[in-house]
Amino acid sequence: MASTGIKTAPASIVSVYQMRMASIWRRHRSLGLTIMSLILGFAGWQLLSTFVFSPFLVPPPVRVIRTAIPMLLSGEILHDVLISLSRVFVGFITGSIAAILLGVILGRISTLHDLVDPIIELLRYLSPTAMIPIAVIWFGIGEMSKYFLIFWGTFFIMLVNTIAGVLRTPIARQRAAQCLGASQLEIFAYIVVPSAVPYIVTGMRVAMASAFMSIIPAEILAADSGIGYLLQNSSMLLQTDRIFVALLTISVLGFLCDRALRLIVDLTLTRFTLPA
Amino acid sequence: MLQLSGVCKTYGPESGGYVALRDIDVAIADGEFFCLLGPSGCGKSTLLNIMAGFEPASVGSATFDNDPIVGAGRDRMMFFQDAGSALLPWLTVEENMRFALRVRRIPKTSWPDVIDKYLTAVDLAQHRDKFPSQLSGGMRQRLQIARALAVEPKVLLMDEPFAALDALTRRRMHATLLDIWQNTGKTIVFVTHDIGEALILADTIAVMSVGPESKIMQLFRLDLPRPRDLADSELRKTAANIEALLAPEIDRSEARIA
Ligand SMILES: Nc1ncnc2c1ncn2[C@@H]1O[C@H](COP(=O)(O)OP(=O)(O)O)[C@@H](O)[C@H]1O
Ligand SMILES: [Mg+2]
Numbered sequence: 001m002a003s004t005g006i007k008t009a010p011a012s013i014v015s016v017y018q019m020r021m022a023s024i025w026r027r028h029r030s031l032g033l034t035i036m037s038l039i040l041g042f043a044g045w046q047l048l049s050t051f052v053f054s055p056f057l058v059p060p061p062v063r064v065i066r067t068a069i070p071m072l073l074s075g076e077i078l079h080d081v082l083i084s085l086s087r088v089f090v091g092f093i094t095g096s097i098a099a100i101l102l103g104v105i106l107g108r109i110s111t112l113h114d115l116v117d118p119i120i121e122l123l124r125y126l127s128p129t130a131m132i133p134i135a136v137i138w139f140g141i142g143e144m145s146k147y148f149l150i151f152w153g154t155f156f157i158m159l160v161n162t163i164a165g166v167l168r169t170p171i172a173r174q175r176a177a178q179c180l181g182a183s184q185l186e187i188f189a190y191i192v193v194p195s196a197v198p199y200i201v202t203g204m205r206v207a208m209a210s211a212f213m214s215i216i217p218a219e220i221l222a223a224d225s226g227i228g229y230l231l232q233n234s235s236m237l238l239q240t241d242r243i244f245v246a247l248l249t250i251s252v253l254g255f256l257c258d259r260a261l262r263l264i265v266d267l268t269l270t271r272f273t274l275p276a
Numbered sequence: 277m278l279q280l281s282g283v284c285k286t287y288g289p290e291s292g293g294y295v296a297l298r299d300i301d302v303a304i305a306d307g308e309f310f311c312l313l314g315p316s317g318c319g320k321s322t323l324l325n326i327m328a329g330f331e332p333a334s335v336g337s338a339t340f341d342n343d344p345i346v347g348a349g350r351d352r353m354m355f356f357q358d359a360g361s362a363l364l365p366w367l368t369v370e371e372n373m374r375f376a377l378r379v380r381r382i383p384k385t386s387w388p389d390v391i392d393k394y395l396t397a398v399d400l401a402q403h404r405d406k407f408p409s410q411l412s413g414g415m416r417q418r419l420q421i422a423r424a425l426a427v428e429p430k431v432l433l434m435d436e437p438f439a440a441l442d443a444l445t446r447r448r449m450h451a452t453l454l455d456i457w458q459n460t461g462k463t464i465v466f467v468t469h470d471i472g473e474a475l476i477l478a479d480t481i482a483v484m485s486v487g488p489e490s491k492i493m494q495l496f497r498l499d500l501p502r503p504r505d506l507a508d509s510e511l512r513k514t515a516a517n518i519e520a521l522l523a524p525e526i527d528r529s530e531a532r533i534a
Contacts, residue, residue, distance in 0.1 A: 170362075175328070179328065179348050179349075271407070274366060276360035276365045276408070
């Protein structure tokens with residue numbers, strides 16, 4: 001009896017400690033893994049650029065950060081970020097609004113849809129990048145050409161998603177509303193449009209990612225400001241560390257914007273994304 | 277009175293299309309509990325959709341109180357098996373009720389009373405702030421019932437409304453529905469492929485043959501008081517008759533597949 005008591009006492013202390021660690025780990029598992037992933041990524045990057053590649057071609061993270069700090073402090077990065085962001089937002093918002101308006105109409109009027117659909121099907125393969133040369137001719141290298149290119153990329157993604165959402169409105173939901181006495185306009189406004197919201201939200205996230213991918217080539221080829229221009233300019237001057245600062249900025253910016261979009265959606269549209 | 281005479285329904289081209297229904301004659305009296313019974317694919321939903329006015333008959337006439345049925349009407353409320361898609365998932369229980377009253381143009385002053393009355397009738401009053409996705413399958417169907425009743429239709433058209441529920445919940449839904457039917461005197465047209473369900477509920481059971489060209493083979497009238505017990509000898513006799521009627525039909529449809 002006594003001997004078993006002595007034996008189990010330390011064991012139970014250890015197990016309490018283990019259990020506490022396990023529960024802390026369980027609660028913060030994904031955060032822990034994210035931090036670990038970032039640390040490993042940066043460490044791997046540092047090792048690769050020190051021992052495998054030339055530090056000129058792949059500048060180590062320490063140097064990239066050392067380059068970034070004065071650029072951050074002088075406001076140079078912020079300036080470029082704001083310019084690129086404003087282009088993304090103007091193009092994204094106007095493209096989304098136009099596509100949602102046209103999409104709900106096309107989704108409801110099938111003759112019109114069938115008439116316009118072949119054109120949409122062809123045009124949506126013209127990526128914003130493919131449109132850069134003509135956009136420069138049409139709008140010059142001012143803001144308008146960038147707005148147009150982002151608009152172009154956003155518009156077709158949002159249009160296809162909005163139409164899909166409208167078409168997938170459950171027929172039972174529309175018929176039930178009809179029986180209740182809803183007019184066609186009420187069915188459209190209270191049933192069809194809200195039913196399409198999950199598809200529209202998905203479209204917005206895809207379109208946002210696409211906007212971030214197309215602003216860079218647009219600025220490389222047709223701008224004198226913005227993150228893409230910073231990339232292009234640094235490349236011409238063979239400043240690889242500044243290139244890496246720009247690349248890092250693009251990743252972080254895209255990530256933050258997607259999170260911000262998700263937060264806004266969660267705050268305003270959650271109820272429309274509830275399961276049926 | 278809900279009346280169909282000589283109704284045919286063809287899907288696709290007029291000649292050479294799929295003839296789902298052929299020469300359907302039914303007359304459903306006010307306050308009657310009428311069951312349409314038949315195997316899957318025999319055209320029960322098609323027939324109900326014609327009664328609702330969602331689809332026109334290809335031939336023949338469909339009338340309600342002697343007026344031709346054209347489009348959905350406020351006196352005939354369709355009730356769907358998939359409550360999740362029939363309700364508005366972005367609105368709470370109470371908001372779903374309000375939606376019905378708003379589109380029905382019922383004066384706002386009476387909303388609270390109407391909502392209380394029908395949510396209480398289906399035992400959902402204490403769940404009024406939940407969203408449909410937070411309810412069980414049976415509760416969602418009860419919300420659909422409450423919403424349908426709130427606009428006071430004369431006829432409830434129910435398309436296999438409880439088929440997706442578990443057996444216990446289904447039994448409770450039968451009791452709730454019969455209760456409501458007895459208290460309100462609504463006409464109910466109830467589609468099912470379950471003989472037992474039809475026997476428990478119906479005044480009249482219309483047994484349909486398998487398609488194509490489905491017909492109503494026979495009407496069975498049940499004059500028994502409710503709640504009913506399937507062990508009752510008259511119900512068992514009727515069940516045997518219906519099964520005898522349907523067995524060759526099902527063999528026929530399986531032979532066609534083979
Ligand atoms: N919109 C439609 N177009 C073509 N065929 C249909 C359509 N709706 C139903 N049908 C066919 O009509 C038959 C009856 O369908 P339905 O009324 O849904 O049967 P039930 O409700 O009895 O299962 C089935 O063979 C089905 O394939
Ligand atoms: Mg059916």
